[in-house]
Amino acid sequence: MEEKVVILAGNPNTGKTTIFNALTGLHQRTGNWPGVTVEVKEGFFTYKDIRFRVIDLPGTYSLTSFSEDERIARDILVRQKADAVITIVDSSNLERNLYLVTLLLELEQKVVIDLNMYDIAEEKGITVDIENFEKILPARFVRTVGNKREGIDELKEVIYETVREETRKASRINYGPELEGIIASLENTVKDISSPYPPRFFAVRLIEKDTDFINRVSKTAAFGRIKEILEGVDAHFTDIEDCLMDKRYGYIHGVTKECSSRKDLIEEKIELTSRLDRIFTHSFFGGIIFLFFIWLTFTIVFKWGGPFHLLLGKLFSFIAVGAARTLHLLHFPEWSVSLVTEGIITGVGSVLVFLPNIFLLFFIFSALEDSGYMARAAFVTDRLMHKIGLHGKSAIPMILGFGCNVPAIMATRTLETKKDRIITIMALPFMSCSARLPVYLLFTGIFFKKQQGTILFSLYFTGLIIGLLTARLFKSLFFREETVPIIMELPPYHAPDIKGMLVSAWERSFLFLRKAGTMIFGGVVIVWFLSYFPLSAGYATENSFTGIIGRTFSPVLRPAGFGFWQAGVALLFGLIAKELVVGTLATVSGGTEPLLGGLSRLFTPVSAYAFMLMTLLYIPCLATVAVIRQEAGTRWAVFATAWSLFIGWTVAVLFYQVFRFF
């Protein structure tokens, strides 16, 4: 069967996902887009004799390099060579939504405009003359009500007709004689540069000084000429970007006025959303409600996740014992039994046990997002975050970081600028994730029985403060530009859809599983290898390779009060997953009983606290480093590792050196 590619584009909050689901049903998957770091959903449907592959772009208002999402959307649009682009439009707000269409037309795409939520627009007294629209704009129009599945068949039919069209008459916005002249000469200059973009689109982006496009031409022979033309533009226009946007808006304004009408409405009732907003974003109660939600999230993730966590832990030790028995019965060599049980099952298992917590975290995360509360939370925290140099929206990933740094780093994708993302990502590893808790519990249980709660709180708080200070420092070191003040569209509140939440939580957990799983698996095998050899030394002893490595670290750790090889090995194993710090200490001690005795002999309360500080702050776990690399690039991943190692060591040493005299 013939396959055609259609792309779904549109502003946020236009019901794009609903349309995507209505079109594709359950035939979806989260694709990993090569080269970009965003989950892009793909789905399929068959209509008549064509199979359609549907790609759901992130919701955007524009296609400039303003935010990561827009850049990604644009990238996919040009690379995918879609047979049709469907723009989902909020029928109540045509002008703003059609702005994106002007850019899609400039990209020479075959556009279908889906006037979604048409019922609400009708209630508001808005009528749209589709026939007239189609005469003016080279696009097909369809009316839909996504959540009631109205108009979906018509939409499919129009998509079908559109992909079968050979060509479509081009349309262009007239930017006025002066600008058109400039565009023409730029088009002429760039037409020989190989690029997937239409020359006119390329030329207009150059005039807007879109950095991506300037970079594309900066090494070509034509750059001198281009620079000359652009300097001419600067001399003529004070703010050319504003000017181009105005032209596009003007065009859309004119078309919309001609093709739709809006009756003056009877006074609207004060809606529930407005009432809720007055409470949730209240300058005083807003903060309290926000704190309540955080508390609730933690309670659910830890309290409800706890039993499942324990159950999975038991399951894995059961599997390990069973596997060991079976392998022995089948006369597998001793080393392979050790690799499978002590290495793979224990190592990978120690991460997998956190799946229930992570699933719950994502479940609540999607509930907060889906209901519309998340956007409000960004406003509540904005003032505090702004002082630190972060964006209000950064607060959400930072809270999630207390659960697990990996999904929290992925959650920074909602931030608008690369700068905000990077600063938040650099601060995130200091949020004390749940994997560090076993270490705290072990040590406080031995050394701080009476003040356990206070000590725990002090560690979480230290992590938070160091994270915020890191953000402040990096902001002033690397990103001088001002943070753009928070301006956000606020979707109406609605009850979250349980099925959607489950699906979303599962999808994100699965991504975590796959990525963390492959990483952990590889890491575990290497560490097992180092612990098992040389054979004469015995598994994970002082003279095994890990023991030797541990000993080489000891001199460096001595100033922090834990200069013995066990601590060195534990911290090394802890790189894979921080809960392995406990596991390693137990293994090298030879069981739980000797562990408790051994630790109280090796550590003093002061060095124990220093060790906990080190565990909290030093290098984020491998999975976190991997996800930083994926989201921010290798350079930042290396930097985050070096920085946290430096901070962890410094803080532990300072603490030990000061408090050992008390």
Added chain:
Amino acid sequence: MLPLIKADLGKYRIVSIDNACPGARKRLTLLGVFAGDEIEVIKSAPGPVIFKKDGTRIGVGQGMADDIMVEKSVERRTPRP
């Protein structure tokens, strides 16, 4: 004329957004907010200001609300210039 931060609940007309920094102005434009637009403030300062334009809710932080100049709307709708 008064800054949005001083506005009570009710209907206003945006007079100017020229005080805002270019990045913020661009963001407002992309959200379809222009000088001359009729808006309805549904949550006032202190804290963020939330207003409605053409049925869409837009929230702005306090600092931003200080840069948007508005005037109380007259009862009849005035067409956009």
